[in-house]
Amino acid sequence: MKKYNFYAGPSILPPYTLENTAKAVLDLNGTGLSVMEISHRSKDFIAIMDEAGALFVELLDIPDGYSVLFLGGGASLQFAMLPFNLLNKKAAFLNTGAWSKKAIKEAKLFGEVDVVASSEDKNFNYVPKGYTIPTDADYFHITTNNTIYGTEIRNDLDSPVLLVADMSSDIFSRPVDISKYAVIYGGAQKNLAPAGMTFVIIKNDILGNVDRPIPTMLNYQTHIDKGSMFNTPPCLNIYAALQTLRWLKKNGGITEMGKKNDAKADLLYNEIDRNKLFEGTAQHEDRSIMNICFVMKDEFKELEGEFFEFATSKGMIGIKGHRSVGGFRASTYNALPIDSVKALIEVMQAFEESH
Ligand SMILES: *Cc1c(COP(=O)(O)O)cnc(C)c1O
Secondary structure, eight states: OEEEOOOOSOOOOOOHHHHHHHHHHHSSSSSOOOTTTSSSHHHHHHHHHHHHHHHHHHHTTOOOOOOEESSSSSHHHHHHHHHHHSSEEEEEEEEEEHHHHHHHHHTTSSSSSEEEEOGGGTTTSOOOSOOOOOSSSEEEEEEETTTTEEEEEEEEOOSSSSSEOTTTTTTTOOOOOOOGEEEEEEEEGGTTTTTEEEEEEGGGOOOOOSOOOGGGGGGGGHHHHTTSSSOOOOOOHHHHHHHHHHHHHHHTTTHHHHHHHHHHHHHEEEEEEEHHTTSSSSOGBOOOEEEEEEEEEEGGGGHHHHHHHHHHHTTTSBBBBBTOOSEEEEEOOOOOHHHHHHHHHHHHHHHHHHH
16 A cells, blocks of 8 residues: 655655665665765765755855754754854743753753743744844744644744754755854754754854863864764765755755645645644644644544544554644655645545545
8 A cells, every 4th residue: 555654753755865875775876885885085975975065055055154064963962062052141042842942951051041932831833923032142043843833934034143943844845045044953854864964054153152162073163174074974864865955956946845845735734724623733824834733623532543543544654743732743844745645635535524
């Protein structure tokens, strides 16, 4: 049976990425060696690294003065690396969910934290607005896409201080004005590559302003100076990321990707709003185009288990909502074809007809 992969992360990757990575695991470009068994200092691997970095710059239109880093440790290590490198006195945060909270917790180890606004009062079903970013903060941190709650900040904010964004689950999903950000980071496993690689887009001139000693591996300057090759980088993951980046370019880049993502999200949200059994959990104006969360309306709540079984029997994979929201979550990342969304909608409609 055909499987439709709606997992939130690790999640669906383009067949192009999987096929080319599988080939290179056996033989990289006819070298007779696996991409897993060549030196990261070899000419073949340096070419991979260079092309991946160049495609980041090209696809995201990254201006001069930034570096693109490929590190280990996941987005979660960045929660600590950021304050380690940037927090002198105070950092400001927008609290929009579980990932924001984890970032806040780490920053508190390094200095004062000002949570300028939070949507925790409504289980993070919206993005706070109308807050003021303190001008004496060292930086302001946001999570642009809240993977668990299905809300998203889709405009690039104007910040009076350095703007830092966790874009783990919406990088490459739509065009972004990079020049508004000092740092953009994320784990690769939502929209780019297998888990185990972290990307960091960082403005070069923001470093060197904290007094504390920084361990070499946790110092962004180390990785900028060494082109992410201070130690052995996650080579296979970077190779897989390169394939996804090439696929993005072949498919019209992120403007085109953004249009496709909008179309997928519109289709599914329209069905959620139309279908008598379901309702969305996120407030309309803040709805994510990457993680679409919905539940059964109160009067149909007892049908959730049955719908889950039914959808699973039709090949829908990974649609269970996160335990802190319940219900269902369809992740509609770049690699998810619109036909998968249509298949899910058919399942929702078939279930509605029989109830
Ligand atoms: C998945 C996710 C993370 C955690 O990423 P790891 O690579 O597992 O540390 C952080 N932030 C957001 C927004 C995520 O979706």
